[in-house]
Amino acid sequence: MGHARNNELTDRRSAAADAKASLLTAYRAAKKAAEPLQSTRQAERISLVEAREARRAERERLQNEERSRVETLAAQEQAAIEAVAAAEVEARESAENARISRVVEDEAARKAERDRRYAARKARQA
Template sequence: MKNARNNELSDRRGAAAEAKAALLNAYRDAKDKAEPTRLAKQAERQAVAAAREERRAERERVKLEERAQAEAAEAERQAAAEAEARADAEAREAADKDRIARVIADEAARKAARDLRYANRKARKS
């Protein structure tokens, strides 16, 4: 038989209090024994968190540098495209002016030839 003696309420209450005190003491002992390892683990977690934050900051810095380089390259490309467009426009304008000058020169040559023919005709008639 397990509990052969007669358990009164006060006996049961006392046994429960002793068991509770024993559990509390066991918890405190375990907590005190685990304190150095807990502190070591906490320090390790803090070191890992600091390293993670440092890596995140490094990635952010690299990302900002890459973004700045990309923006500079884009600005350079855009400036080159604008310069090329300006050069093309200037070349077209120069070609147009040259063509106009040739047309004017051809007109002047035709007019001079016509005037010469007119003068020759006049000279033959007189």
């Protein structure tokens, strides 16, 4: 827009107001034209957020499943370790009891042999 030399203040103010009004109408027209695009963008954003939430929920579900699987395995391993330890203790006790019973049997056999010899000696003397 060229500068006119004889512009009065009112002319300049009205020209500025007209420029503002034309900018405002252009803005409103552009906003109306972009409204369908904005609603589709909003729908796309909503679908992206929903997909992100679904992926996050799936990730959490998989993590929980993995954690429970690991805990189950750890519990099974602990139970197996405890079973082996209990079996070792029982085997040790069984071996100890067998050894004690052998010692008692040997002692009884030794005493029986001693009593037999004693009885044989008394029979020879009588």
